[in-house]
Amino acid sequence: MKPLYRNIFFLLGAVAVVIMLLTFDMDYSELWAHIRRAGWWFAAVVGVWIVIYFFNAVSWYCIIRNGESHSPVTLSKVYKLTISGFALNYATPCGLMGGEPYRIMELSPIIGTNRATSSVILYVMMHIFSHICFWLVSVVLFIVLYKADVAMWLLLIAVAAFCLFAIYFFVKGYKHGMIIKTLRVVGRIPWLGKYACRFSEKKQEQLMQIDQQIAELHSKHSVSFYTSFIFEFSARVLTALEIYFILRILTSDVNFFDCVLIMAFTSLFGNIFFFSPMQLGAREGGFALSVSALSISGAYGVYTSLITRVREMIWIIIGLALMKVGNKIAKTKE
Numbered sequence: 404m405k406p407l408y409r410n411i412f413f414l415l416g417a418v419a420v421v422i423m424l425l426t427f428d429m430d431y432s433e434l435w436a437h438i439r440r441a442g443w444w445f446a447a448v449v450g451v452w453i454v455i456y457f458f459n460a461v462s463w464y465c466i467i468r469n470g471e472s473h474s475p476v477t478l479s480k481v482y483k484l485t486i487s488g489f490a491l492n493y494a495t496p497c498g499l500m501g502g503e504p505y506r507i508m509e510l511s512p513i514i515g516t517n518r519a520t521s522s523v524i525l526y527v528m529m530h531i532f533s534h535i536c537f538w539l540v541s542v543v544l545f546i547v548l549y550k551a552d553v554a555m556w557l558l559l560i561a562v563a564a565f566c567l568f569a570i571y572f573f574v575k576g577y578k579h580g581m582i583i584k585t586l587r588v589v590g591r592i593p594w595l596g597k598y599a600c601r602f603s604e605k606k607q608e609q610l611m612q613i614d615q616q617i618a619e620l621h622s623k624h625s626v627s628f629y630t631s632f633i634f635e636f637s638a639r640v641l642t643a644l645e646i647y648f649i650l651r652i653l654t655s656d657v658n659f660f661d662c663v664l665i666m667a668f669t670s671l672f673g674n675i676f677f678f679s680p681m682q683l684g685a686r687e688g689g690f691a692l693s694v695s696a697l698s699i700s701g702a703y704g705v706y707t708s709l710i711t712r713v714r715e716m717i718w719i720i721i722g723l724a725l726m727k728v729g730n731k732i733a734k735t736k737e
Contacts, residue, residue, distance in 0.1 A: 404508040409726060412491060412505045416723045419494035423716065437709060440652065447648045448714050451641065456718075458638035460485040463526040465631040467514070469616075470624035475513055483725050484509055490722020493715055503527060505726075517609055521616040524582065526631075528617075532573045533635040534670065539566035541667030548660060562671065577621040577628070580614025642666050645714070649707045665707075 438445055460482040467481065468474040484506050491501030503523050510519035542563045545551070551559060575581070586603045603610065621628050646662040 404505075404512065404730075406730075408508060409730070412501065413723060413726050415501060416491050416494045416719065416726075420716070420719055420723070423494070434709070434713070437706070438713065441649070441710060442652075444648050444652045445710065445713075448645050448710060449717055451644050451648065452714070452718055455638050455641050456486050456489070457482060458634045458641065459489070459530075462529060462631045462635040462638070463522070465627045465634070466525045466529065466620065467510075467518075467522045468627065469522075469620060470627050476510065480729070483729055486718070487722040487726045490719045490725075493719050517612050518616070520609075521613040524613065525617055525620060528573065528576065528581075529631055529635050532570070533632060533639050534674070535566050535569045535573070536636060537639040538562060538667055538671055539570070541664055542566070544660060545664055548664075576617070578618060580617045582610050582614050582617070586610070639666075642670075645711065646707060649710050652710075653706060 441448070460478065463485060464474065464476075464478050464481045467476055488502035488506045491505055492503075495501035506523050507516070507519045510522065513519075514522070539562075542559050545559065576584075583603065586599050590597075590599045590603065592599075640663065643659060643662040643666040646665050647657065647659055650657040650662065
């Protein structure tokens with residue numbers, strides 16, 4: 404990627420960080436008191452994401468390799484781009500407006516635009532697919548561990564129905580490709596339709612190649628597909644450790660399965676409001692609803708949300724800093 408483009412992405416993230424710091428709805432002395440209260444548990448909260456991001460990176464790396472014995476992109480490079488990409492996604496509205504274009508532009512000089520685009524799209528699909536499977540597993544887990552009233556049963560049935568429909572949609576997409584079909588659906592939407600049709604006609608050949616690569620991952624390289632899924636799904640489960648570590652600061656009466664359910668409800672609620680930077684407001688609402696559903700003190704949900712926000716801010720800063728290092732290989736390829 405050209406240094407100019409990389410600097411634009413960096414400045415975009417930096418401006419977002421400054422805005423979030425200026426609009427943080429808490430006195431910084433009070434915030435520091437909460438962090439000091441957390442002690443070593445706060446280090447565990449931040450540190451567990453070293454492993455989570457590594458699992459994310461391995462999942463994406465399996466897709467990039469696509470069954471090949473050697474990859475032109477090293478795992479360390481993928482790890483760096485994974486952290487920076489998620490940092491941009493956290494910082495920018497609508498999530499995918501920042502991180503995914505950045506990843507494509509960084510990989511394109513190394514493996515080509517089409518392969519870079521398909522690998523990023525495939526990883527985004529895998530990331531979303533693992534989320535959906537995580538939500539479905541959490542519905543079953545809630546039914547096993549808790550007694551649900553009528554309202555909760557209706558909610559669980561609705562979530563399960565949505566997840567099953569989404570899984571069916573993704574399986575079809577993995578078998579036959581989904582980019583061209585998705586653009587056809589978008590083409591029927593007023594206002595957006597003409598732009599989608601124009602883009603589809605202009606990039607028809609490239610889109611067909613990307614769809615072919617999507618289908619090949621599932622049909623011809625199933626080991627890579629399932630390995631990628633296992634690592635990505637495991638990363639979703641590991642995110643519950645963050646909740647566990649935070650709640651351990653407040654009480655010893657907490658178990659990992661409750662934290663899995665809190666993480667599932669929170670991520671589901673947060674993704675409904677994906678357009679908000681760092682899911683501001685939506686994340687807090689998700690924590691409040693999830694802890695209430697599990698009969699846990701609402702104050703715990705507020706504290707958990709606060710510490711999570713601080714952790715996200717730290718990793719956003721780390722991700723932005725990584726954008727400025729380790730770029731010599733990319734520069735020689737341009």
